[in-house]
Amino acid sequence: MEASPMQAMKYANLAELPTVVDITTAARALGLSRTYAYHLAKHGEFPCKIIRIGTCYRVPTAALRALLDAG
Numbered sequence: 040m041e042a043s044p045m046q047a048m049k050y051a052n053l054a055e056l057p058t059v060v061d062i063t064t065a066a067r068a069l070g071l072s073r074t075y076a077y078h079l080a081k082h083g084e085f086p087c088k089i090i091r092i093g094t095c096y097r098v099p100t101a102a103l104r105a106l107l108d109a110g
Contacts, residue, residue, distance in 0.1 A: 053107070056100045059090065065098035068107065 048067040056064065062085075066076035069086065079085040080096045088102040 053100065053104055056103075058101075059097045059099055060103070062089070062096040062098060065103055068103055 048064075053068060060068075062076050062080055063073050065085075065087075066073050069076070071079075076085065077096070080089050080091075085096075085098075087106040088099055090097045090099065
């Protein structure tokens, strides 16, 4: 089900992100496609914390950084 990834984000760009980002931005940072990121979020399998606001998903940048630092 994984589609080709979008242009991956460089680690240095994480420092410029706001406190919370949309799932598309988080997917870029992780090297995932937008479609696959939404699939993971919908099934509760996204690799870091997600905040759901109505039908929107937001990812705390701190959780994203923690995930990437652990790798």
